[in-house]
Amino acid sequence: MILAIDIGNTNIVLGVFKDETLIANFRLATDHFKTTDEYASIIMLLMEKNNIDIKGVRGVIISSVVPSLIYTFSKLCRKYINSEPIVVGPGVKTGVKIHIDNPREVGADRIVNAAAAINKYGAPVIVVDFGTATTFDVVDKNSCYVGGLICPGIKLSIKALHTGTAKLPEVEIEKPDRVVGTNTIRSIQSGIYYGYLSMVDGIIEKIIDELGCDIKNLSVITTGGLGSIFVRESKYLKVYEPNLTLEGLRIIYEKNC
C-alpha cells in the first residue's frame, strides 16, 4: 500500500492506495501546532478503524503548501511507518513540464493536480481547485504547465466580509433563488455565490481565449473541498474529482520509487 498525504492550508487529506485503487481517505484539520506524535496517534487510530495495517504501507508521498508541516510529517513517516517519504518539490519527477517564471515557487498541490489531470484527461486541461484559495491551473496543448490564477477562497472571502466590517455576519455558503438579495444575509450569499460563479466562468473564457484553443478540445476539472458547489451550475465546470490531488500523488510516487 501507498500512503498519499496532501497538506493544504485548511485540511490535510490522507489517501491509502492498494495498487491503483484508493481504498480509504481521511481528512484532518491543518494545525501548525500539533506534534508528530499527535498526528501519528490520530492517523493510526483512523487506519485501525478502517482495518488498514500500517505495516502494509510500503511508501509515502507528501505534497504540502504548509512548509512547517513537511518536517512534522516526514518525521512521522520515519518514526511510525519506517519509511522515508517522497516530498513533491524540486528534484522529484512529476511528468509535468513547468513553464513559469520560477518553478520553485508554485504550490506543490497545483503541480500534483496538473499531473493527475494530464494523466486522466490529456491536454489541454484546466484544473480549478476550491480550497483555502481558489486556484486555476492551466496546462496547454503540449502538456506544459503554463501558470494560472490564485483567487481568494470562498470561505476566506466570507470571513473577510465579516472581520473587515462592523455589521456583516459570517454566512453559510448557499445558492439564493434570486440574485437580488432582500436582506443582509441573502445579499452576502448572493454576492458570494453569483460572484464566484461569474468569476469562474469569466476566467475560464479568458483562459480559453489566451490559449487560443477550442472549448471542445479542452477539459475543465474541478476539485477541492468546496469544488462541488458550482459543478453543473457553471457553464464550464462539469467534472468534479474530489480525489484528484491524491490520485496525482499516487502517479508521481510511481515515477519516483
Ligand SMILES: Nc1ncnc2c1ncn2[C@@H]1O[C@H](COP(=O)(O)OP(=O)(O)O)[C@@H](O)[C@H]1O
Ligand atoms: N467534504 C466536504 N464538504 C464540504 N466542505 C468541505 C469538505 N471538505 C472540506 N471542506 C471545506 O472546504 C474548504 C477547503 O478545503 P480543502 O480543499 O481541503 O482546502 P485546502 O486544500 O486549502 O486545505 C474548507 O473550508 C473545508 O472546511
Ligand SMILES: CC(C)(COP(=O)(O)O)[C@@H](O)C(=O)NCCC(=O)O
Ligand atoms: C495557492 C495556494 C495558497 C493554494 O493552497 P490551498 O488553497 O490548496 O491550501 C498554494 O498552492 C500556495 O501556497 N502556492 C504557492 C504560490 C504559487 O502557487 O504560486
Ligand SMILES: [K+]
Ligand atoms: K487550492
